[in-house]
Amino acid sequence: MTFSTSVEMKGREAWITLEGELDAAVAGEFRQAIEEIAPQKPEKLVLFTSKLQFMASAGLRVLVFAKQQMGREVSIYVVGASGPVLNTLLLSGFDQSVYLQESYP
Amino acid sequence: MTRHSIPANLAALSSIRQLVTQACQEAGLSEAASYRLTLAVDEIATNIITHGYQEHGATGDIAITIERTDHHLTVILEDTGVAYDPREQGMPTADDLDKPLSDREIGGLGVFLALQGVDRFDYQRRNAVNRNTLEVDLP
Numbered sequence: 001m002t003f004s005t006s007v008e009m010k011g012r013e014a015w016i017t018l019e020g021e022l023d024a025a026v027a028g029e030f031r032q033a034i035e036e037i038a039p040q041k042p043e044k045l046v047l048f049t050s051k052l053q054f055m056a057s058a059g060l061r062v063l064v065f066a067k068q069q070m071g072r073e074v075s076i077y078v079v080g081a082s083g084p085v086l087n088t089l090l091l092s093g094f095d096q097s098v099y100l101q102e103s104y105p
Numbered sequence: 106m107t108r109h110s111i112p113a114n115l116a117a118l119s120s121i122r123q124l125v126t127q128a129c130q131e132a133g134l135s136e137a138a139s140y141r142l143t144l145a146v147d148e149i150a151t152n153i154i155t156h157g158y159q160e161h162g163a164t165g166d167i168a169i170t171i172e173r174t175d176h177h178l179t180v181i182l183e184d185t186g187v188a189y190d191p192r193e194q195g196m197p198t199a200d201d202l203d204k205p206l207s208d209r210e211i212g213g214l215g216v217f218l219a220l221q222g223v224d225r226f227d228y229q230r231r232n233a234v235n236r237n238t239l240e241v242d243l244p
Contacts, residue, residue: 021122024151025115054122054140056147057215067206076206084140091221092214093202 002026005033014042019051027058034066045070046104050080060092067097079104108170113158113184121150121169125180128171132178132243141222142241146180148215149191149237157186157235175243182237189235190228191216 003020014037022030034045045066049055067076077099081089089095109124111117125146129139150167158165163186170181196217201209220226225240 021119023115023118023122023147024155025118054144054147056144056151057218058151060214064206064209067209072205072207084137084144087137088144088218091218092197093204094206096203097206 003029005029007033007037009037009040009042010046012041012043013046014040014044015046015048017048017051021054022052022059023054023056024058027056027062030059030062031065034062034069038066038069042070042074044075044077046077046079048079048104049085050082052082052085055085055088057092060088060094063094063098075099077101077104106170106172108168110166110168113154113165113167113186115151115154117167118147118150118154121167122147124169124171128173128178128180132173134178134241134243138241142178142180142239145219145222145226145239146182148219149182149239151215152189152191152194153182153184153186153235153237157184157189161187163187173243177240178243179238179240182235182239184235185233186235188230190230191219191237192226192228196220 003022003026006017008015016033079101089100111121122143125143126139129142153167165185168183172179194216195213197213223239224242227238229236
């Protein structure tokens, strides 16, 4: 299963859709998407993850990078995460800093 | 028992995951337990590739052995990279896990997730070979 990202700005919101398996081999693509969209100063980063089947810690590190790159005032939403991906986010304490939602808006 | 030799590069991680997931399914593990073991192996393999080989400009292979008994499923990763005991790397504390992302160190979560996903973990180095053993109990 390959990994893909698609990025679009919706007003002041950056929407990124993640699909496939996010491991250390492909995390750079996700990081690059963050780097491309950060200069547009979004107020929210919304990650659609319902088709994300696997996420290793390399994906978590990109979330940390996103927060530090975009600024602490930018809210991050993770939408539609499957059970195992959601469990990884919870185990790692990311629910303290990221809004976990089944759907958006 | 099955044994495969996989090139130690990040592009091979998906092949390693496929081997582990298939073994989990054959052993009758639940989807959740299968995912946890697969994630654990992925994280340890990532460390071997990154810290054991790539950071030192080295190349090599990872030998992956999967053993199943009536009670356990065991995945053994062997490599000839530099000595690297994952347990000696700094892992996040409970306080670290409570920190907002904006204050977090980038790193340390991989080994944490790996150890959370298995019932037993062991690392040994003998005769210049690193041996990481990850084991889960079968239902």
